[in-house]
Amino acid sequence: MNVTVIGTGYVGLVTACCFAEHGHQVVGVDEQPDKVRRLSSGDPVIYEPGVEKLLEANLRNGRLRFTTDIADGVAASEVLFLCVGTPQGDDGKADLSQIERVTRVIASHLDGYRLLVEKSTVPVKTATWIARTLRLHTRAAGAAFDVASNPEFTREGTAVRDFLEPDRIVIGVDSDRARELLLALYEPFDCPKVVTDVSTAEIIKHASNSFLALKISYINLMAELCEAAGGNVETVAQGMGLDERIGKSFLKAGLGYGGSCFPKDVRAFIRIGQELGVDMSVLQAVDALNGRRIDQIAGKLQRALWVTRDKTVAIWGLAFKPDTDDVRGAPALALAQRLLADGAKLRLYDPKALESAQHLLPAGDRVTYCDSALHAVEGADALAVATDWPEFGQADLADVRRRMTTPVVVDARNMLDPAAVRAAGFEYHSVGRPESDGLA
Numbered sequence: 001m002n003v004t005v006i007g008t009g010y011v012g013l014v015t016a017c018c019f020a021e022h023g024h025q026v027v028g029v030d031e032q033p034d035k036v037r038r039l040s041s042g043d044p045v046i047y048e049p050g051v052e053k054l055l056e057a058n059l060r061n062g063r064l065r066f067t068t069d070i071a072d073g074v075a076a077s078e079v080l081f082l083c084v085g086t087p088q089g090d091d092g093k094a095d096l097s098q099i100e101r102v103t104r105v106i107a108s109h110l111d112g113y114r115l116l117v118e119k120s121t122v123p124v125k126t127a128t129w130i131a132r133t134l135r136l137h138t139r140a141a142g143a144a145f146d147v148a149s150n151p152e153f154t155r156e157g158t159a160v161r162d163f164l165e166p167d168r169i170v171i172g173v174d175s176d177r178a179r180e181l182l183l184a185l186y187e188p189f190d191c192p193k194v195v196t197d198v199s200t201a202e203i204i205k206h207a208s209n210s211f212l213a214l215k216i217s218y219i220n221l222m223a224e225l226c227e228a229a230g231g232n233v234e235t236v237a238q239g240m241g242l243d244e245r246i247g248k249s250f251l252k253a254g255l256g257y258g259g260s261c262f263p264k265d266v267r268a269f270i271r272i273g274q275e276l277g278v279d280m281s282v283l284q285a286v287d288a289l290n291g292r293r294i295d296q297i298a299g300k301l302q303r304a305l306w307v308t309r310d311k312t313v314a315i316w317g318l319a320f321k322p323d324t325d326d327v328r329g330a331p332a333l334a335l336a337q338r339l340l341a342d343g344a345k346l347r348l349y350d351p352k353a354l355e356s357a358q359h360l361l362p363a364g365d366r367v368t369y370c371d372s373a374l375h376a377v378e379g380a381d382a383l384a385v386a387t388d389w390p391e392f393g394q395a396d397l398a399d400v401r402r403r404m405t406t407p408v409v410v411d412a413r414n415m416l417d418p419a420a421v422r423a424a425g426f427e428y429h430s431v432g433r434p435e436s437d438g439l440a
């Protein structure tokens with residue numbers, strides 16, 4: 001089948017590479033000429049495990065190409081995937097301007113039949129707006145279209161595997177033709193397929209992300225309770241998670257959820273629910289709890305340092321989670337900003353996100369980017385572990401101790417072994433666990 005993917009960021013690039021890998025003829029369209037040039041030469045632009053190999057192989061075998069020209073993409077394929085950004089807009093609403101702009105341009109090039117598929121995360125009823133925009137802007141006689149929803153559930157860091165081996169595929173369609181096209185495209189994928197109407201599919205995506213966010217905020221609330229009452233949140237999570245109705249995943253207390261999806265998706269879901277007259281207060285609480293996490297961890301650092309001004313804090317991990325270079329909405333950067341506002345000097349390290357982080361938090365007098373975890377702790381008064389990259393768990397703690405001015409660790413991800421850290425001579429603070437250092 002011929003497939004066009006519009007927007008070749010984290011989702012679009014993986015989608016394009018994986019469909020090409022499945023034997024389809026794929027055109028990737030992006031408005032950024034530099035990105036298109038780099039992708040066309042085999043440079044994936046982003047760090048996402050497995051993508052580079054698929055990109056190279058499918059460029060070489062001629063099944064994948066990139067262009068800035070939407071007209072080319074519309075002409076090339078019957079199925080067009082919309083993978084552009086849907087960032088947070090005013091008052092938490094989804095900003096759908098990229099979707100609207102792309103739809104208008106597609107409409108102006110539409111001649112025969114095309115199926116537009118929402119892969120971007122959008123609020124329920126967006127397909128209705130897309131269809132209306134297509135109707136208003138299409139000129140050619142013989143132009144026809146369907147709009148479908150096929151939400152994306154891949155996780156950054158494991159996106160290629162998630163795409164190729166999904167736990168489910170959701171197909172939201174309002175016509176037989178759209179259903180047949182999408183079922184044919186996904187025919188080789190061996191997983192449950194939920195085929196439903198477009199609005200239900202749109203809701204499934206927001207409902208899924210919001211529910212995962214809810215689990216994270218819930219366990220963080222339990223962490224607050226454990227700190228107040230003297231319990232251990234890790235054991236609470238274990239005790240809860242063994243109940244198969246609850247499940248173990250997403251019960252990890254820490255610095256809260258971040259990234260380019262959960263925060264804005266929860267808020268967009270709240271807003272669309274409110275617009276439809278539904279009380280979304282359970283999700284408002286989820287959002288508020290998540291916002292408190294930075295205060296909680298910054299508070300731990302502040303208490304550990306006593307006075308934060310002019311102290312040097314090393315931060316390990318800047319990406320919003322391990323195995324990605326994505327720092328959009330990264331809790332680690334929010335923590336860094338908070339510490340800067342409190343007068344600290346920062347030494348920052350991340351295995352993959354040093355470059356992307358510098359766009360959001362430039363290096364300067366009080367911000368130093370370091371090329372290794374050990375380099376970052378040189379002369380530090382405290383170390384904050386903000387993203388749970390596996391390499392941090394293997395650090396030589398004695399060496400870390402020697403390099404630091406004072407031996408204080410605030411482990412905002414509960415990833416280090418408390419006994420080992422304390423045995424190496426550190427004062428160790430973590431999340432929702434009993435503190436033997438007296439600074440809960």
Ligand code: NAD
Pocket residue numbers: 006007008009010011012029030031032035083084085086098101102119120121122152153154155156260261
């Ligand atoms: P991204 O910002 O990485 O990529 C978006 C791309 O769209 C950019 O390359 C941009 O240049 C391009 N673009 C914007 N306007 C365009 C236009 N008019 N014509 C052509 N290209 C255009 O975003 P992303 O992280 O890939 O997310 C895309 C969507 O997928 C969002 O709705 C997001 O919520 C959703 N989503 C993301 C993930 C994820 O892991 N990042 C997972 C599931 C769903």
